[in-house]
Amino acid sequence: MTPKSGQSLLFIAFAGVVIASAWIGGLVAEQIALGRLEATARERITIYQSTLVNAVDRLQHLPLVVSQHPAVGRLLVDGQGLEATHSYLASVNEASDAAVIYVLDRTGKTVAASNWQSPESFVGKNYGFRPYFQNALAGGSGRFFAVGVTTGRPGYFVARPVSAPGALQIVGVVAVKLELDSMQADWREGGENVFVTDENDVIIFSSNPDWAYRSLSPLPAEARQRISANRTYGKKEIAILEADQAGNFIRLSNEHFLSTKTELPSYGWQLHYLADLEPVAVTRWLTSLALLIISGLSLFGFLYVRERRRKRASDKEAAEARAIRGINQRLEAEVETRRNAEAELRDAQAELIQAGKLAALGQMSAAIAHEVNQPISAIRTFAASGRLLLDRGRTSDAVETLDQIAALTEKIAQITGDLKVFARRSDDHLHPISLPNSVEQACVLFADELRAAEVTLDRQIEAGDIHVLGNSVRIEQVLVNLMRNALDAVRERPGVRRITIALLRDGEDAVLRVQDNGPGIDDAAMKRVFDPFFTTKPIGEGVGLGLAISYSIVEEMGGRLRAKNAPDGGALFSLRLKCMSVDQLTGEVEAAE
Numbered sequence: 001m002t003p004k005s006g007q008s009l010l011f012i013a014f015a016g017v018v019i020a021s022a023w024i025g026g027l028v029a030e031q032i033a034l035g036r037l038e039a040t041a042r043e044r045i046t047i048y049q050s051t052l053v054n055a056v057d058r059l060q061h062l063p064l065v066v067s068q069h070p071a072v073g074r075l076l077v078d079g080q081g082l083e084a085t086h087s088y089l090a091s092v093n094e095a096s097d098a099a100v101i102y103v104l105d106r107t108g109k110t111v112a113a114s115n116w117q118s119p120e121s122f123v124g125k126n127y128g129f130r131p132y133f134q135n136a137l138a139g140g141s142g143r144f145f146a147v148g149v150t151t152g153r154p155g156y157f158v159a160r161p162v163s164a165p166g167a168l169q170i171v172g173v174v175a176v177k178l179e180l181d182s183m184q185a186d187w188r189e190g191g192e193n194v195f196v197t198d199e200n201d202v203i204i205f206s207s208n209p210d211w212a213y214r215s216l217s218p219l220p221a222e223a224r225q226r227i228s229a230n231r232t233y234g235k236k237e238i239a240i241l242e243a244d245q246a247g248n249f250i251r252l253s254n255e256h257f258l259s260t261k262t263e264l265p266s267y268g269w270q271l272h273y274l275a276d277l278e279p280v281a282v283t284r285w286l287t288s289l290a291l292l293i294i295s296g297l298s299l300f301g302f303l304y305v306r307e308r309r310r311k312r313a314s315d316k317e318a319a320e321a322r323a324i325r326g327i328n329q330r331l332e333a334e335v336e337t338r339r340n341a342e343a344e345l346r347d348a349q350a351e352l353i354q355a356g357k358l359a360a361l362g363q364m365s366a367a368i369a370h371e372v373n374q375p376i377s378a379i380r381t382f383a384a385s386g387r388l389l390l391d392r393g394r395t396s397d398a399v400e401t402l403d404q405i406a407a408l409t410e411k412i413a414q415i416t417g418d419l420k421v422f423a424r425r426s427d428d429h430l431h432p433i434s435l436p437n438s439v440e441q442a443c444v445l446f447a448d449e450l451r452a453a454e455v456t457l458d459r460q461i462e463a464g465d466i467h468v469l470g471n472s473v474r475i476e477q478v479l480v481n482l483m484r485n486a487l488d489a490v491r492e493r494p495g496v497r498r499i500t501i502a503l504l505r506d507g508e509d510a511v512l513r514v515q516d517n518g519p520g521i522d523d524a525a526m527k528r529v530f531d532p533f534f535t536t537k538p539i540g541e542g543v544g545l546g547l548a549i550s551y552s553i554v555e556e557m558g559g560r561l562r563a564k565n566a567p568d569g570g571a572l573f574s575l576r577l578k579c580m581s582v583d584q585l586t587g588e589v590e591a592a593e
Helices: 003-057 062-067 070-078 082-096 131-137 181-190 221-230 278-391 395-422 435-453 472-490 546-556 582-592
Strands: 100-105 110-113 142-147 154-163 170-178 193-197 203-206 243-246 249-252 255-264 269-276 431-434 456-461 467-470 498-506 509-516 560-565 571-578
Touching: 003 181, 003 193, 003 255, 003 269, 003 278, 062 070, 062 082, 062 100, 062 154, 062 170, 070 082, 070 100, 070 110, 070 154, 070 170, 082 100, 082 110, 131 142, 131 154, 131 170, 181 203, 255 278, 278 395, 278 435, 431 435, 435 456, 435 472, 435 498, 435 509, 467 472, 467 571, 472 498, 472 509, 472 546, 472 571, 546 560
Parallel strands: 456 498
Antiparallel strands: 100 110, 100 170, 142 154, 154 170, 193 203, 193 269, 243 249, 249 255, 255 269, 431 467, 498 509, 509 571, 560 571
């Protein structure tokens, strides 16, 4: 083999390596970009799902409220009060921003509507063929998407039955139509591709108007018959949307997308989000081109240097050999230095990560132990009591004690969930609770510790029941946290140690105060008393989560928690919540029923 042929083969081999590296690098970049696009698509579809559910569910309660109005029932029973019903429906419709509110008799005929004066009035029209009417007349809740046969505009219909006054007999149906044009307009302004398909695989909402009322798959004969009977899409022709789909990838109008979808089982819908794949392809080709250019320049640079060295090898071989050896030694030293630095950096990072893990684990463990200690103490007491009751043959009392233990375990499960309060708001349902009862339960939970520490508990509860909108378990948790802090404050005090709990009304508010006769809170600590993980206790005796959790719980219930030093000494924590009126309590009970 001649030198020239050897150089040619070497050049071809290097060129092949360059091309292969560029191709592989492009594929890797494409996969990374695709992974980022998938993550972004999942985030975006979650946002779109939230906006869709909020838009559809915002007036779910309205048919039930209207159905309970006396004028509606009177109109359906004896035909009286038509004008009053029209006016009532119009005023509610204007306040709620619904499209139309209307009342149908048992045959499906509209007898009153908020748009009775409009050219598109529903009055006199029969909608007995609609599924939402049929479901509501059967005593359930009717929900249905359809194109209006009167207006020709699509909407989401919600319906509830109307019972005769003083009886359980269903005399008609109240229906509300919501038009979601503003939501779709927002989608279009966002410039993204998103649409919703119903149970027939037909697109009913879309950011692209050209895709509306197109089907992603051929409609079976049974579905066509059902659509015709329900007049789901009015006079619109349902055509097939030309699309080629393979897995999560779909081609529409010669554009390629990454398809992400999520189920909406409450409505029988699917939400689709299409992410444009063009940026992924551009990333791949740009990366391949960049690698090709860099590798090519490196190859030509290498060949150039190699050829130059060969030309100078004849007369400077010895000098170049020494220079190369020196360069190699320096490079080796630099490489070794860099390797050592990188190894030290990795070790330091590993130590920091491990320290962070241990700190987080310690804080979380301490927080959980801090919050469940009282229920566990109560469980231990109840268990001992239950054993004594069983020994004495008092089985029914023992069963009641076991029920109390079970309830406390449920409270432990709920209390541990409170550690998530710093990451997101709680989804717990708020309901009317009796503050005196919550105070009594908290005192029962904390009674053993108070007796052990020889602390006197002074309760000053205003006469009469006081109700607020909140969560009883969380209120009890706040009280236990405040009493625990008070107990820690007076534990080392000589003489009489006292904690005072006062509950009173202040105008429209309920005020709950927890005061101790300890040394109080200094000015520096007062500024940070509700900060997470701030504590004045010795290391290992607290992580500073109790007051922070209590503050967050009260804020979520619409109340306020404040701290100050009492004029006669000691710390004073005040919890203020809005009292519920008799009308509010009655409304909550009726809504629950």
